[in-house]
Amino acid sequence: PHAGPVESKNEAAMSELVPEPRQKPVVPMKPMGINANLLGYIGIDTIIEQMRKKTMKTGFDFNIMVVGQSGLGKSTLVNTLFKSQVSRKSSGWNREEKIPKTVEIKAIGHVIEEGGVKMKLTVIDTPGFGDQINNENCWEPIEKYINEQYEKFLKEEVNIARKKRIPDTRVHCCLYFISPTGHSLRPLDLEFMKHLSKVVNIIPVIAKADTMTLEEKTEFKQRVRKELEVNGIEFYPQKEFDEDLEDKTENDKIRQESMPFAVVGSDKEYQVNGKRVLGRKTPWGIIEVENLSHCEFALLRDFVIRTHLQDLKEVTHNIHYETYRAKRLNDNGGLPPMTVETEENHESNL
Amino acid sequence: YSQLLFCCQFSDSAGYVGFANLPNQVHRKSVKKGFEFTLMVVGESGLGKSTLINSLFLTDLYPERYIPGAAEKIERTVQIEASTVEIEERGVKLRLTVVDTPGYGDAINSQDCFKTIIQYIDNQFERYLHDESGLNRRHIIDNRVHCCFYFISPFGHGLKPLDVEFMKALHGKVNIVPVIAKADTLTLKERERLKRRVLDEISEHGIRIYQLPDADSDEDEEFKEQTRASIPFAVIGSNQLIEVKGKKIRGRLYPWGVVEVENPEHNDFLKLRTMLVTHMQDLQEVTQDLHYENFRSERLKRTGKPVEEEVVDKDRILQQKEAELRRMQEMIAQMQAQMRMKPGDD
Numbered sequence: 001p002h003a004g005p006v007e008s009k010n011e012a013a014m015s016e017l018v019p020e021p022r023q024k025p026v027v028p029m030k031p032m033g034i035n036a037n038l039l040g041y042i043g044i045d046t047i048i049e050q051m052r053k054k055t056m057k058t059g060f061d062f063n064i065m066v067v068g069q070s071g072l073g074k075s076t077l078v079n080t081l082f083k084s085q086v087s088r089k090s091s092g093w094n095r096e097e098k099i100p101k102t103v104e105i106k107a108i109g110h111v112i113e114e115g116g117v118k119m120k121l122t123v124i125d126t127p128g129f130g131d132q133i134n135n136e137n138c139w140e141p142i143e144k145y146i147n148e149q150y151e152k153f154l155k156e157e158v159n160i161a162r163k164k165r166i167p168d169t170r171v172h173c174c175l176y177f178i179s180p181t182g183h184s185l186r187p188l189d190l191e192f193m194k195h196l197s198k199v200v201n202i203i204p205v206i207a208k209a210d211t212m213t214l215e216e217k218t219e220f221k222q223r224v225r226k227e228l229e230v231n232g233i234e235f236y237p238q239k240e241f242d243e244d245l246e247d248k249t250e251n252d253k254i255r256q257e258s259m260p261f262a263v264v265g266s267d268k269e270y271q272v273n274g275k276r277v278l279g280r281k282t283p284w285g286i287i288e289v290e291n292l293s294h295c296e297f298a299l300l301r302d303f304v305i306r307t308h309l310q311d312l313k314e315v316t317h318n319i320h321y322e323t324y325r326a327k328r329l330n331d332n333g334g335l336p337p338m339t340v341e342t343e344e345n346h347e348s349n350l
Numbered sequence: 351y352s353q354l355l356f357c358c359q360f361s362d363s364a365g366y367v368g369f370a371n372l373p374n375q376v377h378r379k380s381v382k383k384g385f386e387f388t389l390m391v392v393g394e395s396g397l398g399k400s401t402l403i404n405s406l407f408l409t410d411l412y413p414e415r416y417i418p419g420a421a422e423k424i425e426r427t428v429q430i431e432a433s434t435v436e437i438e439e440r441g442v443k444l445r446l447t448v449v450d451t452p453g454y455g456d457a458i459n460s461q462d463c464f465k466t467i468i469q470y471i472d473n474q475f476e477r478y479l480h481d482e483s484g485l486n487r488r489h490i491i492d493n494r495v496h497c498c499f500y501f502i503s504p505f506g507h508g509l510k511p512l513d514v515e516f517m518k519a520l521h522g523k524v525n526i527v528p529v530i531a532k533a534d535t536l537t538l539k540e541r542e543r544l545k546r547r548v549l550d551e552i553s554e555h556g557i558r559i560y561q562l563p564d565a566d567s568d569e570d571e572e573f574k575e576q577t578r579a580s581i582p583f584a585v586i587g588s589n590q591l592i593e594v595k596g597k598k599i600r601g602r603l604y605p606w607g608v609v610e611v612e613n614p615e616h617n618d619f620l621k622l623r624t625m626l627v628t629h630m631q632d633l634q635e636v637t638q639d640l641h642y643e644n645f646r647s648e649r650l651k652r653t654g655k656p657v658e659e660e661v662v663d664k665d666r667i668l669q670q671k672e673a674e675l676r677r678m679q680e681m682i683a684q685m686q687a688q689m690r691m692k693p694g695d696d
Contacts, residue, residue: 070506071505071506073505099511131511133459133511133515134459135458135460180505180535181397183417184420185420186395186423187421187424190421207505208505208535210534210604214605227420282537283538283616288606
């Protein structure tokens with residue numbers, strides 16, 4: 001999106017200093033059926049292969065944040081999602097540690113590889129959220145962190161000598177963990193999602209869903225969906241960003257039926273019917289994490305990783321980041337953000 | 351006791367008085383009178399409290415229950431709701447009062463959420479104190495809270511800050527029995543780890559939970575020990591009947607299996623129920639001898655005298671004041687008379 005028509009002289013001068021927003025990456029056009037009578041094969045479709053090769057070479061960043069009261073299985077779920085030990089659970093964190101008195105932000109990065117594709121995955125944990133007796137405004141440190149990443153990116157963007165590939169630390173996806181009470185959302189859930197759905201993609205999940213029977217799960221999901229709607233909370237995928245009818249149909253189904261995903265996580269394997277499966281073993285049976293008749297983990301995984309990963313990044317970049325950027329520029333009278341003048345970054349902006 | 355029993359066999363022998371029969375008489379009178387018991391239930395919403403109570407007493411104490419949404423909960427404060435039910439079993443009547451505390455722990459800021467609860471418990475003590483000090487003590491109703499089930503979340507790693515604060519504030523006022531409900535969310539290993547952690551934190555903070563008394567000579571010592579070792583009880587509640595191996599049992603049906611409420615290998619429900627039922631008497635005694643007496647001595651220390659003396663004192667003070675008033679009136683009358691007698695300078 002462009003900054004707006006260049007009207008005054010001022011703005012004309014400015015456009016030399018403020019680089020135009022980077023173009024959206026070129027996406028192959030959907031078949032329109034008009035030019036069906038090509039005289040021969042051109043080879044435009046090979047662009048998909050070119051893009052694929054490029055992506056494999058450069059790899060990509062993905063930053064996922066987890067928010068929820070302590071003990072809801074956030075770390076385990078993230079480990080299960082990426083089938084690796086990527087959460088703070090696996091990097092020296094002791095579960096017997098005291099709950100921190102204020103919300104802390106802990107980011108842990110890992111590079112994971114699959115099929116030749118490298119992902120630089122950062123898991124951002126928020127210990128202390130919702131655990132105190134007084135949890136007023138406990139979302140503020142989280143909002144601050146998210147905005148700081150936008151600010152970091154903005155500063156890099158307005159640099160005159162820009163890096164070829166700006167490191168992207170912006171939060172692409174925020175998994176919000178709802179406690180499986182079976183009743184309704186808690187006041188804190190509403191407050192958090194109200195504030196943060198405006199700055200980041202929020203995906204609500206129902207944690208430790210093995211505590212509910214199928215009926216209880218269905219009822220609870222309906223109840224939560226209704227509450228989110230009544231309170232005007234737009235979780236990802238947001239209705240207003242559906243690009244076309246195809247998106248809308250697909251996303252409607254997800255929004256109205258599947259979400260919030262009722263999940264169970266585990267990093268332990270058991271033998272079930274001759275197969276090794278991730279699960280939880282209880283005296284009354286084994287809960288299989290990837291079995292759709294047991295829980296919706298596989299739906300969440302497919303949604304976040306296999307179908308909507310790129311879109312999560314795009315919405316973050318094109319919508320949330322742009323909103324932040326526009327606000328910053330506006331606040332600054334249309335000028336790029338000021339940085340402390342040092343010899344080093346004297347070149348960066350004026 | 352066993353000695354007396356021995357004596358009973360020789361009812362006609364010299365030296366037998368017959369008061370060995372007293373326990374039976376007390377027992378019969380109690381059965382006639384019926385028992386009263388007040389159980390308070392505290393914990394965040396959605397921890398399975400109501401389901402557990404219904405399961406314990408095989409009843410539906412909350413037939414027309416309304417569960418408020420999150421937006422409503424934002425404005426709500428802690429309420430106290432008491433429901434009474436009369437349960438009769440084999441001729442023994444129990445008048446059970448269950449005191450619920452909806453709203454506890456729900457608010458974003460839960461700093462004052464147990465003030466209401468403390469006030470309620472104190473009020474029952476106050477009322478009992480007043481009744482006890484009154485003239486007609488024949489029908490004192492005991493509404494004091496004899497036991498408080500405190501529900502710990504099975505989803506956490508141990509006690510939450512609110513749990514610690516609550517128990518510290520109330521362990522001197524009521525018998526606290528910590529309970530972990532919705533225990534079917536935990537594997538056996540997780541359950542053990544959680545129990546251990548809870549006990550460690552309880553001892554770390556000096557919290558005094560209800561202690562089971564040592565086994566009497568006629569009680570099973572080993573069973574008592576096992577029960578004690580299971581605290582905090584990790585339980586599952588349900589009144590739904592599910593068919594398992596041809597039998598209808600109470601449980602919860604999952605795609606991966608059935609959790610049985612009364613199966614000791616699945617959870618501690620039976621242990622909790624047995625403990626409660628066999629210790630109602632002791633819970634009442636400890637409430638009377640420890641918590642109530644604490645309250646009473648604190649209360650009396652504050653006002654300086656017991657209730658009756660206070661009243662007598664007031665009378666005396668009133669008389670004194672009246673005498674003083676009369677004296678002053680006399681003085682004024684005297685002064686007025688003197689002024690009239692003086693030659694007028696005005």
